Amino acid sequence: MGICVQSPIRFNGHETTADLARYLDNWFDILVIRTKELSTLKELASVAKAAVVNARTMSNHPCETLGDLAYVQSKRGTLEGMKVVGVAPDANIFRSWVEASISMPIQVRQIYPENWHVKDVSLLGPNFAASTDLAELLNADVIVTDSWPSEAHEEQMREYRISASVLAKCRPDVIFLPCPPVSRERKSLLMQCIIQLARVPLQRLIFYTRKTPCSNGSSHKPV
Numbered sequence: 001m002g003i004c005v006q007s008p009i010r011f012n013g014h015e016t017t018a019d020l021a022r023y024l025d026n027w028f029d030i031l032v033i034r035t036k037e038l039s040t041l042k043e044l045a046s047v048a049k050a051a052v053v054n055a056r057t058m059s060n061h062p063c064e065t066l067g068d069l070a071y072v073q074s075k076r077g078t079l080e081g082m083k084v085v086g087v088a089p090d091a092n093i094f095r096s097w098v099e100a101s102i103s104m105p106i107q108v109r110q111i112y113p114e115n116w117h118v119k120d121v122s123l124l125g126p127n128f129a130a131s132t133d134l135a136e137l138l139n140a141d142v143i144v145t146d147s148w149p150s151e152a153h154e155e156q157m158r159e160y161r162i163s164a165s166v167l168a169k170c171r172p173d174v175i176f177l178p179c180p181p182v183s184r185e186r187k188s189l190l191m192q193c194i195i196q197l198a199r200v201p202l203q204r205l206i207f208y209t210r211k212t213p214c215s216n217g218s219s220h221k222p223v
Helices: 017-025 038-047 062-076 092-103 134-139 154-160 190-199
Strands: 030-034 051-056 082-087 106-111 128-131 142-145 174-178 205-207
Touching (some): 030 038, 051 062, 062 092, 062 142, 092 128
Parallel strands (some): 082 142, 106 128
């Protein structure tokens, strides 16, 4: 049986990351780290003898994506050839899906206004493409959403909201993954989805919602 301890440390303070790594190695076998900068996490991992788990940075959120992939595989039986459509900006949640497309047999498509497309060349591989064409949703196996960027305008984003009527046009076994906390009107029309589900045959939708909160620096202001 292991022991889980929350250590009150801060990175980029008086102590160097290397010194913190050596200190933590005296006490822990695994370090689960949530910090802003991915570079800090990489520096820690390069020095620490303990295993380092990325619990979230502002650049990516791999544990959340891996958890989603495990759930999807349990439902579909395989990830081979799966098409994931992200109606989401270039932020840590969606970036982890793009990272997954580099090493896994899945196709990832980003559907969003062009100014929030993923442009990092290190992430642009053959299994990823970005578009503004919502028709990509129609044959998606998985649909992922995230909050609107804080600088987004409602007029620009209105057509990228996911409602029950949109989901009803998709594959009958589509898996919908809205990242909580859900902001009404600013991500997916979640309440309208719930209200209108009676109009969608049950076999048309697997509706999965995580219970753990996410944080990506985007605005979650209610409207």
